[in-house]
Amino acid sequence: MDQVVLKSVTKSFVTKAFGEVTAVDDVSLSIREGECFSFLGPSGCGKTTTLRMIAGFEDLSSGEIWLGDRPVSIKTKNFYVPPEKRQLGMVFQAFAVWPHLNVYENVAFPLRIQRMSNTEISDRVKQALKHTSLSGLEEKYPSELSGGQQQRIALARAIVASAKVLLLDEPLSNLDPKLREIMRFEIKDLQKKLGLTIVYVTHDQAEAMALSDRMLVMDMGVVQQVDTPTNMYNNPANRFVFSFLGLSNFVPVALHDGLIWPARSASSSLECEIPEDWDDDRAVLAARPNEIQLTTEGGYRTRIKNRVFLGDYVEYRMDIGDTEIRVQTHEHRDFQTGDVCGIRLGKVKWYPAEDEVSDEERERRKVI
Amino acid sequence: MRAGQSPRGSELRRMEGSRLNTGQLLLVISTVILIITVVLPVAMIVYNVFFYKWSFDWSLFASMLTDPDNLAAMWNTVKISFFVTTLGTVVGLFFAWLIGRSDIPLKGLMKSLFVIPYMFPPFIGAMAWGLLLAPRSGYINKMFMALTGGRTPLFNINTLAGIVFVELCYYFPFVFIQVSGALERMDPTLEESARIAGANQMTVIRRITMPLVVPAIAAGAMLILISSLSHFGVPAILGFSNGIFTLPTKIYELIYRASGSFEGIRRGASLSILLVAVVVLALALQRRVLRAGRYDIIRGKSMRPMLIKLRGWKVPLLLVCFVFLVITVILPLCTIFGVGFLKAYGVPMKLANMTLNNFKYVLFESKMARDSIRNSFFLSITSAVITMLVGTMIAYVIVKIQPRGKGVLEVLGILPYSIPGIVLAVGVILTWSGAFYLNLYNTIWIILIAYIARYMAFSMKSASASLEQVHDSLEEASRTCGASHFESLLDVTLPLIRPGMVAGFFLIFLPAMRELTTSLLLYGPFTRTMGVAIYSINEEGYTVQACALAGVAIIIIVLGELLLRFVTRERRGQ
Numbered sequence: 018m019d020q021v022v023l024k025s026v027t028k029s030f031v032t033k034a035f036g037e038v039t040a041v042d043d044v045s046l047s048i049r050e051g052e053c054f055s056f057l058g059p060s061g062c063g064k065t066t067t068l069r070m071i072a073g074f075e076d077l078s079s080g081e082i083w084l085g086d087r088p089v090s091i092k093t094k095n096f097y098v099p100p101e102k103r104q105l106g107m108v109f110q111a112f113a114v115w116p117h118l119n120v121y122e123n124v125a126f127p128l129r130i131q132r133m134s135n136t137e138i139s140d141r142v143k144q145a146l147k148h149t150s151l152s153g154l155e156e157k158y159p160s161e162l163s164g165g166q167q168q169r170i171a172l173a174r175a176i177v178a179s180a181k182v183l184l185l186d187e188p189l190s191n192l193d194p195k196l197r198e199i200m201r202f203e204i205k206d207l208q209k210k211l212g213l214t215i216v217y218v219t220h221d222q223a224e225a226m227a228l229s230d231r232m233l234v235m236d237m238g239v240v241q242q243v244d245t246p247t248n249m250y251n252n253p254a255n256r257f258v259f260s261f262l263g264l265s266n267f268v269p270v271a272l273h274d275g276l277i278w279p280a281r282s283a284s285s286s287l288e289c290e291i292p293e294d295w296d297d298d299r300a301v302l303a304a305r306p307n308e309i310q311l312t313t314e315g316g317y318r319t320r321i322k323n324r325v326f327l328g329d330y331v332e333y334r335m336d337i338g339d340t341e342i343r344v345q346t347h348e349h350r351d352f353q354t355g356d357v358c359g360i361r362l363g364k365v366k367w368y369p370a371e372d373e374v375s376d377e378e379r380e381r382r383k384v385i
Numbered sequence: 386m387r388a389g390q391s392p393r394g395s396e397l398r399r400m401e402g403s404r405l406n407t408g409q410l411l412l413v414i415s416t417v418i419l420i421i422t423v424v425l426p427v428a429m430i431v432y433n434v435f436f437y438k439w440s441f442d443w444s445l446f447a448s449m450l451t452d453p454d455n456l457a458a459m460w461n462t463v464k465i466s467f468f469v470t471t472l473g474t475v476v477g478l479f480f481a482w483l484i485g486r487s488d489i490p491l492k493g494l495m496k497s498l499f500v501i502p503y504m505f506p507p508f509i510g511a512m513a514w515g516l517l518l519a520p521r522s523g524y525i526n527k528m529f530m531a532l533t534g535g536r537t538p539l540f541n542i543n544t545l546a547g548i549v550f551v552e553l554c555y556y557f558p559f560v561f562i563q564v565s566g567a568l569e570r571m572d573p574t575l576e577e578s579a580r581i582a583g584a585n586q587m588t589v590i591r592r593i594t595m596p597l598v599v600p601a602i603a604a605g606a607m608l609i610l611i612s613s614l615s616h617f618g619v620p621a622i623l624g625f626s627n628g629i630f631t632l633p634t635k636i637y638e639l640i641y642r643a644s645g646s647f648e649g650i651r652r653g654a655s656l657s658i659l660l661v662a663v664v665v666l667a668l669a670l671q672r673r674v675l676r677a678g679r680y681d682i683i684r685g686k687s688m689r690p691m692l693i694k695l696r697g698w699k700v701p702l703l704l705v706c707f708v709f710l711v712i713t714v715i716l717p718l719c720t721i722f723g724v725g726f727l728k729a730y731g732v733p734m735k736l737a738n739m740t741l742n743n744f745k746y747v748l749f750e751s752k753m754a755r756d757s758i759r760n761s762f763f764l765s766i767t768s769a770v771i772t773m774l775v776g777t778m779i780a781y782v783i784v785k786i787q788p789r790g791k792g793v794l795e796v797l798g799i800l801p802y803s804i805p806g807i808v809l810a811v812g813v814i815l816t817w818s819g820a821f822y823l824n825l826y827n828t829i830w831i832i833l834i835a836y837i838a839r840y841m842a843f844s845m846k847s848a849s850a851s852l853e854q855v856h857d858s859l860e861e862a863s864r865t866c867g868a869s870h871f872e873s874l875l876d877v878t879l880p881l882i883r884p885g886m887v888a889g890f891f892l893i894f895l896p897a898m899r900e901l902t903t904s905l906l907l908y909g910p911f912t913r914t915m916g917v918a919i920y921s922i923n924e925e926g927y928t929v930q931a932c933a934l935a936g937v938a939i940i941i942i943v944l945g946e947l948l949l950r951f952v953t954r955e956r957r958g959q
Contacts, residue, residue, distance in 0.1 A: 072577075102583075
């Protein structure tokens with residue numbers, strides 16, 4: 018059964034400087050029970066606004082939101098359930114643990130609001146603290162704990178009342194990278210153990226891919242693609258998704274006489290397969306740095322401009338036509354700066370030439 | 386702890402500590418200045434009260450302490466402060482919450498309006514309310530008696546309740562400003578996570594928002610308490626005629642009645658010790674309360690907090706705000722200017738009775754009024770410049786050089802802050818009228834010394850704040866480039882804190898322009914300040930002229946305040 022359903026949800030703000038800005042544009046999606054679903058996108062893309070609409074902190078401009086079979090926001094009927102009646106758990110980026118309450122009272126708060134008996138509260142808090150590895154810290158105040166521990170308090174507080182749906186708003190971005198990785202696994206573990214449905218907002222693609230059963234990439238308020246991490250990485254729907262999911266090289270090319278020319282002045286053409294249904298005479302080829310092969314003979318000949326040894330791999334920079342590209346390789350065959358080598362692009366993605374949003378529009382959206 | 390700085394500041398300072406250098410020189414100069422301006426007056430009070438002709442003499446203090454009049458004054462002081470603090474806290478909190486967390490309209494406007502009472506000199510407010518609500522002659526009371534045909538006034542302002550009311554009007558912004566700031570800084574997700582946890586709006590206010598602003602409330606309330614304990618102007622103007630005294634007004638009366646004789650000053654000094662004891666007690670209380678809730682409010686992303694919808698309450702509450710503003714700001718303001726334009730006090734406020742003569746009189750004819758404006762400008766500008774420079778120097782020693790014994794400097798610096806103005810004046814008289822072969826009494830310099838001592842804490846505070854923003858590494862970078870300590874200070878640190886110093890100047894200039902308490906004990910025939918001139922013209926019964934001069938003072942203060950805002954806005958824009 019679907020736990021969170023959005024039907025054509027739109028949110029626009031009116032700002033003094035920029036007029037009307039559509040933060041979230043006609044988003045429809047269903048999140049299944051027990052699923053970890055991520056909203057991924059750059060800042061200002063509308064992912065946090067969407068999450069806050071699910072939580073009930075922001076009003077919709079149009080559309081509907083359902084939690085299971087229960088409507089919580091229906092704009093046409095002006096129907097709205099306040100956040101405290103939505104039975105959700107939520108974890109915020111800045112932890113939002115209350116500095117005036119100790120760990121125990123922070124976690125017990127949702128249960129106290131429900132006026133549970135003290136023994137039941139004690140049992141449940143103990144359980145939640147055990148799940149989040151906080152046992153023994155009950156009497157500590159948040160200021161005495163580390164960032165990771167504070168975020169665990171927030172997590173414990175979100176699960177203590179047995180909410181079925183957990184909303185996480187960039188919960189790990191205030192932690193250092195090492196801790197981030199540990200917490201990532203803990204959240205995943207907790208989700209499996211408790212059968213939670215998680216809606217996870219992040220701008221970190223590695224985090225989204227590691228955690229999600231399915232994810233959504235958003236840009237400029239518009240959903241770009243919804244899929245499993247694997248499918249999305251292998252088949253990005255457009256240039257934006259491709260670039261957001263990892264390191265990328267984009268090479269604009271022209272098709273001429275069945276050959277692929279990286280630039281008007283290029284000495285030779287690129288060797289790779291043209292999709293059968295491609296009927297434009299221009300395109301942008303997209304390739305990951307680690308999918309490009311360097312050869313001593315053959316391929317597109319170019320000179321290596323820069324070589325950096327990075328331990329696990331070697332990174333080279335070189336030009337294809339007028340475009341600089343990065344290549345990462347583990348191979349032992351080592352080129353030096355100034356060497357001439359050949360490039361084989363391998364499997365590349367083909368995208369239409371005009372597919373980028375203007376920087377001006379991006380700037381305009383920074384206000385929200 | 387400041388972010389990114391080692392707990393002891395730069396190691397460099399410790400390594401250089403053994404040699405005589407700029408730092409040590411500054412330390413010595415700072416200590417000497419603070420001892421002369423701050424420690425000496427306090428020591429002189431204590432000495433003169435408990436020693437007579439070089440031998441210990443407890444009798445004067447004991448006799449003062451048992452005098453029923455003095456005890457009554459003390460009791461009045463405590464009562465007034467208690468009610469002003471409690472009511473002021475409630476009022477300030479209410480408006481801060483309304484503007485910070487509800488969807489009441491016109492927030493920006495109201496926020497600036499609610500701070501106005503903060504700059505309005507309370508004693509001028511007291512004058513205005515006296516004109517409106519004096520039992521027989523007050524305009525409102527006369528109107529009320531004419532309406533009812535009776536002889537009972539609506540409200541007698543010359544009572545304890547009246548004094549509490551007027552002080553309340555001008556002191557509630559302390560809590561308002563503190564709590565507004567805390568609400569703005571507070572991470573909205575702290576409240577949102579309580580909503581998600583199932584708490585409704587009222588529960589969130591009660592269990593999350595209020596406990597989190599407790600430190601801000603306590604800080605604001607203590608400011609009100611200390612200010613009202615040592616406050617002189619309002620009880621002096623409203624209380625004297627009815628025989629109501631507080632400790633500060635009693636001290637003034639003792640010295641004034643003895644017309645400056647040494648015995649009178651000694652008696653005043655004894656009461657001063659009593660007043661300081663009460664204030665110190667309040668400060669100790671503050672320490673306790675603030676320690677109880679010592680947590681920093683976590684700063685959030687600049688996300689808008691959820692505002693509580695007032696719905697049907699919106700219009701009534703907006704009205705409450707405006708009525709309150711009319712009462713605290715507009716009514717007194719109109720009264721001062723209205724009466725300032727009258728031909729004579731008591732005639733009805735009609736256009737036919739209006740004249741410009743009073744303003745012409747205080748600006749061009751009365752030498753005393755003109756002198757007072759000149760003196761106030763001289764004193765405010767001079768004391769602001771000196772205090773700002775010295776305060777910055779001391780703050781630099783404390784924040785950046787961090788020598789051993791900087792704690793002493795800190796305590797000495799904030800000491801005058803806890804000493805009521807009237808007490809400081811007594812100490813300055815005892816110190817600078819011949820005790821050390823230097824008699825400045827009746828000159829403008831004695832007032833200047835008092836102002837410097839009084840406002841040093843302000844300037845140290847604002848300078849410390851801007852210095853803490855300047856990271857150690859900036860000076861270290863300059864040293865690496867070959868500049869000496871002194872050159873780095875001059876070329877790097879000073880330019881960076883200059884905007885803070887300019888703001889600091891106004892933070893002293895403005896209160897000094899409306900100063901009354903200290904100057905009233907220290908003025909001589911030709912050294913009246915504006916505050917003193919308004920007060921004495923008013924006391925002599927020349928009400929309309931006093932109002933005209935008060936109007937002039939208000940205009941100067943408002944212009945200064947606008948200038949300050951302009952300056953600080955520019956700084957933010959950088």
